[in-house]
Amino acid sequence: MDYGLFFTYLAACGAAAATGAFFSPGDWYKTIRKPDWTPPDWLFPVAWTTLYLCMSLAAMRIAQSGDVRAPQALGFWAVQITLNALWSPVFFGLRRMRAALVVVSLLWVAVALTLVAFFRIDWIAGLLFVPYIAWVSTATALNAAVLRRNPEMA
Amino acid sequence: MDYGLFFTYLAACGAAAATGAFFSPGDWYKTIRKPDWTPPDWLFPVAWTTLYLCMSLAAMRIAQSGDVRAPQALGFWAVQITLNALWSPVFFGLRRMRAALVVVSLLWVAVALTLVAFFRIDWIAGLLFVPYIAWVSTATALNAAVLRRNPEMA
Numbered sequence: 001m002d003y004g005l006f007f008t009y010l011a012a013c014g015a016a017a018a019t020g021a022f023f024s025p026g027d028w029y030k031t032i033r034k035p036d037w038t039p040p041d042w043l044f045p046v047a048w049t050t051l052y053l054c055m056s057l058a059a060m061r062i063a064q065s066g067d068v069r070a071p072q073a074l075g076f077w078a079v080q081i082t083l084n085a086l087w088s089p090v091f092f093g094l095r096r097m098r099a100a101l102v103v104v105s106l107l108w109v110a111v112a113l114t115l116v117a118f119f120r121i122d123w124i125a126g127l128l129f130v131p132y133i134a135w136v137s138t139a140t141a142l143n144a145a146v147l148r149r150n151p152e153m154a
Numbered sequence: 155m156d157y158g159l160f161f162t163y164l165a166a167c168g169a170a171a172a173t174g175a176f177f178s179p180g181d182w183y184k185t186i187r188k189p190d191w192t193p194p195d196w197l198f199p200v201a202w203t204t205l206y207l208c209m210s211l212a213a214m215r216i217a218q219s220g221d222v223r224a225p226q227a228l229g230f231w232a233v234q235i236t237l238n239a240l241w242s243p244v245f246f247g248l249r250r251m252r253a254a255l256v257v258v259s260l261l262w263v264a265v266a267l268t269l270v271a272f273f274r275i276d277w278i279a280g281l282l283f284v285p286y287i288a289w290v291s292t293a294t295a296l297n298a299a300v301l302r303r304n305p306e307m308a
Contacts, residue, residue, distance in 0.1 A: 004226065005225065005226055005229060008226065008229035008230060008232075008233060009229050009232065011233045011264075012229070012232040012233045012235075012236045013236075015233065015236035015237045015239075015240050015260075016236050016240075018240055018257075019239075019240055019243060022240075022243065022244055022248060022250075022253070023243065023247075023248075059229070059232075062225070063225030063226065063228075063229060064225070066222070068220065070224075070225055071159065071216070071217030071218070071224055071225065071228060072158065072159055072162065072217065074217075074225060074228045074229070074232070075159060075162035075163050075166070075213070075217060075228070076162060077232065078162075078163065078166040078213075078228070078231065078232040078235055079162060079165045079166045079169065081166075081232055081235075081236050082166045082169035082170050082235050082236055082239050083169045085169075085173075085236050085239040085240055086169050086170075086172055086173055086176075086239055089173060089176065089177065089243035089247055090176055093177075093243055093247045093248070094176060094177075094247070096176075099176070103172075106169075110165075
């Protein structure tokens with residue numbers, strides 16, 4: 001563990017997590033039509049806490065690796081955390097589901113690029129991104145499903 | 155120039171810039187009380203475009219440097235770009251000026267840490283951050299001044 005590196009990358013996650021706190025679901029989210037397979041509300045903060053810890057650990061391992069490709073991989077990491085911060089304000093703040101679907105799709109691409117770049121350098125760092133791509137895949141499908149069921153909120 | 159690195163870091167800036175496009179000043183900003191020294195409206199997009207290009211160039215140079223301290227410096231860069239993305243939604247979206255002042259103050263700290271870490275590795279990369287810290291200092295002072303003049307919007 002390199003705590004300086006870990007907490008630096010975790011701080012970026014904290015800023016992204018703050019958008020989720022500032023722009024939380026609230027009553028509006030309760031009232032919109034959602035698919036049967038929508039994860040229960042309690043799972044979201046649990047999942048995100050786990051994922052932020054995993055992605056900070058993964059970034060720390062890449063940063064420690066000394067690999068010449070690390071700065072490119074950490075660049076992808078910076079793209080995904082910024083897009084991560086963008087989604088909540090667009091979905092819960094502006095309630096623009098179509099724009100939010102574009103954001104979460106771009107996030108999926110950025111997470112996939114990061115995952116592949118991390119795997120090439122350190123397989124443990126790559127593995128730490130597997131739950132994240134799974135969750136963002138679910139989030140993308142959920143955003144699309146919610147958009148289809150609430151076309152008036154596109 | 156390493157275009158792969160440059161455009162990766164510029165993509166993160168694009169995601170941060172998108173929050174400024176999604177949460178733009180609008181009529182509300184026109185009506186709030188502002189200090190005499192508030193920069194003219196046209197200057198903001200000009201300044202941010204310049205700053206995003208400078209900070210992407212700086213990150214590219216650090217990523218290319220091969221310096222062992224680069225992953226830590228790029229971690230600070232990731233923190234500042236995520237906080238950068240957070241400010242517009244909090245100020246223009248939620249209109250929570252006090253929370254936005256906390257965000258912009260944290261952004262100032264993250265930009266200062268990045269600037270110092272960059273200077274230690276490559277003085278040109280450090281210089282490319284000087285306009286940014288100057289602008290964020292102004293933005294912090296402006297946020298504080300606007301909060302003082304519009305206490306009902308704290």
